[in-house]
Amino acid sequence: MSTAISSVNSGPDAAQAAAAAGQTLTQANFLQLLTTQLTSQDPLNPQSDTEFAAQLAQFSALQQSQAMQQNMAVLQANSMIGDLVTINPTDGSGTVVGQVSGVQIQSGTPLLVVNGQPYSLGQVASITVPVSNPTTSSSTSTQTSNQ
Secondary structure (H helix, E strand, C coil): CEEECCCCCCCCCHHHHHHHCCCCCCHHHHHHHHHHHHHHCCCCCCCCHHHHHHHHHHHHHHHHHHHHHHHHHHHHHHHCCCCEEEECCCCCCCCEEEEEEEEEEECCEEEEEECCEEEEHHHEEEEECCCCCCCCCCCCCCCCCCC
């Protein structure tokens, strides 16, 4: 049984674009921006405190979403242990086929270990779940009769 893989990252948004560009907005950066916004606002027409609270809530939700996305990628990688995968390496060295023997976490990103080499989830072209042969047990049942 072979299935195609779609990336865990499902859509382009500002956070993904910033992360792809090597730029991340931390809570300290956000608070610095908020402080600058407070000191630069028009004193005759100040922003309401509810707007700042809403911005803080949105930033908090973004952080939680990013953490959940990272956890989902780790779960997806762990679920692939033991599966036969086809990898398209980014170095152009040709297709690699092998069984996922483990998962390495590097800078918070899961990497699949196939044939002793780490590969990102984005390099997986297909997964083949191995078919398990049911084992037969040689258990015998005994019957007793009550007389």
